Amino acid sequence: MLTKTTEYAIRALIFIQARNLKGERPRLPEIAEGSNAPVHYIGKILQTLVRHRLLASAKGPGGGFFFAKNVPSISLFDVIRLMEGEAFFHRCGFGLNNCSVENPCPAHDQYREIRELYLEKVTRLTIADLAERVNEGKAYLDV
Amino acid sequence: MLTKTTEYAIRALIFIQARNLKGERPRLPEIAEGSNAPVHYIGKILQTLVRHRLLASAKGPGGGFFFAKNVPSISLFDVIRLMEGEAFFHRCGFGLNNCSVENPCPAHDQYREIRELYLEKVTRLTIADLAERVNEGKAYLDV
DNA sequence: CATAAAAAAGATAAAAAGGTCTTAAATAAT
DNA sequence: ATTATTTAAGACCTTTTTATCTTTTTTATG
Numbered sequence: 001m002l003t004k005t006t007e008y009a010i011r012a013l014i015f016i017q018a019r020n021l022k023g024e025r026p027r028l029p030e031i032a033e034g035s036n037a038p039v040h041y042i043g044k045i046l047q048t049l050v051r052h053r054l055l056a057s058a059k060g061p062g063g064g065f066f067f068a069k070n071v072p073s074i075s076l077f078d079v080i081r082l083m084e085g086e087a088f089f090h091r092c093g094f095g096l097n098n099c100s101v102e103n104p105c106p107a108h109d110q111y112r113e114i115r116e117l118y119l120e121k122v123t124r125l126t127i128a129d130l131a132e133r134v135n136e137g138k139a140y141l142d143v
Numbered sequence: 144m145l146t147k148t149t150e151y152a153i154r155a156l157i158f159i160q161a162r163n164l165k166g167e168r169p170r171l172p173e174i175a176e177g178s179n180a181p182v183h184y185i186g187k188i189l190q191t192l193v194r195h196r197l198l199a200s201a202k203g204p205g206g207g208f209f210f211a212k213n214v215p216s217i218s219l220f221d222v223i224r225l226m227e228g229e230a231f232f233h234r235c236g237f238g239l240n241n242c243s244v245e246n247p248c249p250a251h252d253q254y255r256e257i258r259e260l261y262l263e264k265v266t267r268l269t270i271a272d273l274a275e276r277v278n279e280g281k282a283y284l285d286v
Numbered sequence: 287c288a289t290a291a292a293a294a295a296g297a298t299a300a301a302a303a304g305g306t307c308t309t310a311a312a313t314a315a316t
Numbered sequence: 317a318t319t320a321t322t323t324a325a326g327a328c329c330t331t332t333t334t335a336t337c338t339t340t341t342t343t344a345t346g
Contacts, residue, residue: 001144001145001231001234002144002236002238003333003334004238004333004334005333005334007237007238008238010237011237011238011239014249027291027292027293028292028293036239038334038335038336039336040335040336040337041334041335041336043293043294044294044295044335046293047293047294047295050293050294057292057293057294058292058293058342058343059291059292059293059294059341059342059343059344060290060291060292060293060341060342060343060344060345061290061291061292061343061344061345062291062292062343062344062345063291063292063293063342063343063344064292064293065293076250088144091144093145094150094153094154094284095145095147095150095151095154095286096154096179096283096284096285096286097286098283098285098286103283103285104281104282104283105282105283105284106157106272106273106274106276106277106282106284107219107264107268107273108282110264110268111264113260113264114257114260114261114264117256117257117260118257121250121253121254121256121257125250125253129249130249130250131249133249134249138247139247139248139249139251140239140241140246140247140248141237141239141248141249142239142241142246143238143239143240143241146303146304147303147304148303148304170321170322170323171322171323181304181305181306182306183305183306183307184304184305184306186323186324187305187324187325189323190323190324190325193323193324194324200322200323200324201312201313201322201323202311202312202313202314202321202322202323202324203312203313203314203315203320203321203322203323204313204314204315204320204321204322205313205314205315205321205322206312206313206314206321206322206323207322207323208323
């Protein structure tokens with residue numbers, strides 16, 4: 001399961017992208033409201049995303065958050081990897097650090113299947129796709 | 144992802160079951176070592192499990208932890224439900240409380256697939272099966 | 287340039303999770 | 317009955333996560 005922080009990040013990115021697709025550039029307070037996260041906290045999170053170039057921002061009047069044009073949309077995988085760390089995707093289901101094919105935990109194979117499905121999904125899902133679904137009224141971000 | 148506490152619980156239960164199958168009744172210090180968890184902490188966790196009848200215990204000399212005979216082995220689902228709560232299995236991937244078929248989050252269907260696979264797996268996997276794998280030397284619990 | 291708008295940064299606080307220590311209660315064995 | 321052994325219970329501490337508040341920096345515009 002993702003941490004709250006990562007969930008906020010994903011929701012905020014989808015919200016920003018949805019607005020960007022409509023030609024808007026949302027500012028922090030709107031993003032916080034739209035993604036149901038505390039303003040200052042989401043501020044910090046977006047700051048991290050910008051620092052790592054998953055997102056762009058502009059200060060001052062007319063500023064806000066936006067995605068760079070002509071850059072392929074980031075995937076959920078990109079966001080999760082940044083927020084949770086690469087290890088998140090390889091973690092043993094039972095929390096064992098040694099867990100591997102040679103030294104498997106008792107549910108190694110079963111968890112592998114789940115992880116693989118998960119990885120496949122989050123790699124395919126892009127923020128842009130998800131934002132489009134929101135703009136089309138097919139999906140919602142309200143808590 | 145499971146909390147550390149739940150991981151400890153699962154590892155401890157498998158350890159206890161593995162010993163039970165060999166006719167032994169492990170005590171706290173051994174369980175803590177065998178499941179790589181802090182003694183006192185695992186003590187609390189097992190206490191919870193006993194209180195909810197997923198496990199049995201005996202105080203005093205010759206005491207320890209064990210599973211009631213002739214009771215079908217509990218599944219990972221049972222343990223996870225107790226430790227994390229029923230909601231764990233229905234939680235939205237993006238942390239949205241309203242998320243449902245009528246009001247889906249942008250990745251609702253994809254996450255549903257993953258959840259269903261997960262649910263199927265943890266329902267099928269019993270502590271006894273997993274413990275057997277350990278006793279057969281096919282799986283390990285070391286961190 | 288002065289001003290206002292906005293994100294960035296940093297310091298701090300509150301809450302939750304994880305972990306330790308001490309004492310009490312139960313029980314088997316002598 | 318006393319003692320030793322063992323889990324149960326409760327109080328307390330530490331770390332991590334989540335959240336807030338304040339100040340600084342950047343920038344567009346009059």
